[in-house]
Amino acid sequence: MxxxxxxxxxxxxxxxxxxxxxxxxxxxxxxxxxxxxxxxxxxxxxxxxxxxxxxxxxxxxxxxxxxxxxxxxxxxxxxxxxxxxxxxxxxxxxxxxxxxxxxxxxxxxxxxxxxxxxxxxxxxxxxxxxxxxxxxxxxxxxxxxxxxxxxxxxxxxxxxxxxxxxxxxxxxxxxxxxxxxxxxxxxxxxxxxxxxxxxxxxxxxxxxxxxxxxxxxxxxxxxxxxVVAWDPFQSKLSELVADEPIETELSDNRSAAFRVRAFILPRREEFPDEKAAAAAKLSNDRQGIYIYRENRLIHDADWLGLYQKEPHLTGLRIEFSFDHKLDDAFHLDIKKSQIILNDDLANWLQGEFLPAPRREANRRYREGQQKVISKKGEGAHDTSNTNIRNREAAAGGPKVNIADPNTGEAVVENRHGTTRLKLTITSAKRPGEVFVQPVEGINNGLLFQPALIEGHKGVQVNTSHPYYQKVYVPNLNRSVTMQGLDSLMWALAVAELSTVQDHTASLFRDMRFEVSRVLEKLVETLPEPDVDKDVA
CATH class of the missing domain: 3.30.565.10 (Histidine kinase-like ATPase, C-terminal domain)
Structure with a gap:
């Protein structure tokens, strides 16, 4: 020995x-x-x-x-x-x-x-x-x-x-x-x-x-x-959308508890005044999980590696509170500023607790964004409509007449003959908006569709489509870019009416669907627009 x-x-x-x-x-x-x-x-x-x-x-x-x-x-x-x-x-x-x-x-x-x-x-x-x-x-x-x-x-x-x-x-x-x-x-x-x-x-x-x-x-x-308290959840103005008090058993047979709550803050324009909105510190950086140990914040505004921060979740803030009994389970660091989630907790958060609040925050953001885009986008297509009006005769195209306004049927006369088909028949929402008309949503999520707007061959563009959100929205104030985008949409719609026949009408609908689908995929990696910043 x-x-x-x-x-x-x-x-x-x-x-x-x-x-x-x-x-x-x-x-x-x-x-x-x-x-x-x-x-x-x-x-x-x-x-x-x-x-x-x-x-x-x-x-x-x-x-x-x-x-x-x-x-x-x-x-x-x-x-x-x-x-x-x-x-x-x-x-x-x-x-x-x-x-x-x-x-x-x-x-x-x-x-x-x-x-x-x-x-x-x-x-x-x-x-x-x-x-x-x-x-x-x-x-x-x-x-x-x-x-x-x-x-x-x-x-x-x-x-x-x-x-x-x-x-x-x-x-x-x-x-x-x-x-x-x-x-x-x-x-x-x-x-x-x-x-x-x-x-x-x-x-x-x-x-x-x-x-x-x-x-x-x-x-x-x-x-x-x-030093005045700042509540990241703005609990008097936000909505509590999920609340889970959890009892758990530790490896040494002791019991411990933690609580997770999800808050969705109002959009900036929904706050009672600008002072209240400023106090909420609405920004992409402030979304995420706020972790409290013994009522003291130890880690803030982070998804703990579970997700990336995304603009459409700006209003979502999660409160995660625990006491000292869970220190070892969370591997609290020496600065008490960071925890490491164990696999069970990470899986529970990502698989059970967070999906519903994230979906709801996303839905509310999209709805609010649509309202802002609609308001700020008013008049953004006016120059395009004026330009197309001036060039409509030169561009040519088929004759389109209303057959039955109740059923939305129209008669299209093009070089291939006469075709009777269903067509969106509508009126202008703004004076002169008879060639390119932005609308909130088109059936099947299409980006665009031909329309007859106050007797003119026109196109409706879906402001809810990701392509509009990520390509149109950042350029709403850029006249030349808008004219280029709108002219393309209008040309595709007129080209369809110029060549459609009875037996090809369904093929053109399929083509619009495929174009819309492909464009949605192509813009997936483009940044989400900051409506307040991009649309001044």
Whole structure:
């Protein structure tokens, strides 16, 4: 039997603490990781300050009136891989977030805390320069706290326990500017502030909304201004189209629950006013699954690899909520910003839950899009109709007369003789619209069909057909392109009437069907039109 030697091999302090700066944190995610600690400490008030001094040196302070920490608690909190919190439901999970999130952007992290209103605050600091100098995991403890941080602690938690997290030597937030205190650098910092405010308002929506009973209320401020809750589902205006609370059994025989809800938001023009529409942040990027762990958003606006984002699903947003019991099942990452679905859950979402809401969102989008296209497309074919009117005599064609307006039968006289056939007989919807007429839908999904419009040989073009949606719509404001497309449609219709015979009428119908089918296939990979953008 061989002898096994046991060797304690601590990692090199400088290499590890510097290496952990590159864990992939984004700034907003990093700040939220620290706010998680405030909420886990039962804070009801959190103040954030992101400021730069006259030299351009940036400081971030996050102060709360949470439980606070004594000396031992503070040392534990600053340890990499700190001991787990008593509650498994805590937003803080791995004991790494405070340190790795902070040093991803700064080289000096301090935490100032007190366990009650009578005990003086104590400051603990990880200084990466100091760790490199002494080459030890050397945490600095100081009874003399940063004055500004202490002042903020007294403001947010007067005579109360509380904590302040302080970032100094912030070197990875902004790019290097020739003048760190100049206008461009300050503008960039303000942009970071605005993005952080938006992120916090979404991530902690359930805590920030006093009317949301799922989470306790927390007041949050950034640079002196309130952070207001933003509801991605706009639940007071949208429609809940699916709601599934699910009980599941884990591999260790414990039971756990999660809930999935599907909301369809109104189209922009269906909101009560522009302010409400703007608040909904309607865009293709906002569709998808929003994942909440313990009422905190951890991942947003993504289909988790199940689908691609598509414009006709812009209004569909899915809420997926679970508690800490499902952490292992979802492989929650260190930043609590991503989950990996197991196969059973992915199959359930894709095969059972999501198809119906996706179909309904698609249907509503198409209906709304049709209304917008019809409205914005009014007059788009006028130039084509004028041009064809001027060239109708030169183009020639058969004589077409109404035989029976009740049955839609017409008599066509062309060079092959006289043919009696059913033909769409209609009137103009707009003055002069007697050659090319856009219509919402044609039987069998045809792209076009010959018609007799107020006695003129014309063509009806189906605005619901994918070819119209993807080829016509982006060009509704381009006169020459519209004339080219419309002239082709009209020419095909007149050519059919010029050559049709009794025994070929069904063949021409089949040809129109095949042309429509082939064109639908050919435009499948073309981008969906953004009606609000493409049709100004």
């Amino acid at each position: 061989s002898n096994v030697e046991e060797i304690e091999l601590p990692p090199d302090p400088e290499r590890v603490i510097v290496g952990l700066r590159d864990t992939g944190y984004e700034f907003n995610t990093a700040v939220a990781d620290i706010v998680d600690n405030s909420i886990a400490a039962n804070a009801t008030h959190v103040q954030l300050w992101l400021v730069a001094d006259l030299r351009g040196d940036i400081r971030l302070m996050i102060a709360d009136n949470g439980d606070g920490m004594n000396r031992d608690g503070l040392i534990n909190a600053m340890q990499y891989g700190s001991k787990a919190r008593p509650s498994a439901a805590s937003l803080g999970k791995y004991g790494l977030g405070l340190k790795t999130a902070s040093t991803a952007f700064c080289k000096k992290l301090s935490v100032i805390s007190r366990p009650d209103g009578n005990t003086p605050a104590l400051m603990a600091t990880w200084d990466l320069y100091h760790v490199a100098k002494v080459n030890k995991w050397s945490l600095l403890l100081n009874e003399e706290c940063d004055p500004e941080a202490l002042e903020n602690l007294d403001l947010v938690a007067p005579g109360h326990a509380g904590t302040v997290v302080l970032w100094e030597d912030v070197d990875r937030l902004l790019k290097e500017y020739q003048d760190p205190a100049g206008a461009p650098a300050r503008k960039a910092l303000k942009s970071r502030e605005d993005a952080l405010r938006e992120h916090l308002s979404m991530v902690y929506q359930r805590f920030l909304d006093p009317d949301d009973e799922r989470a306790r209320n927390v007041i949050m401020e950034l640079n002196g201004k309130p």
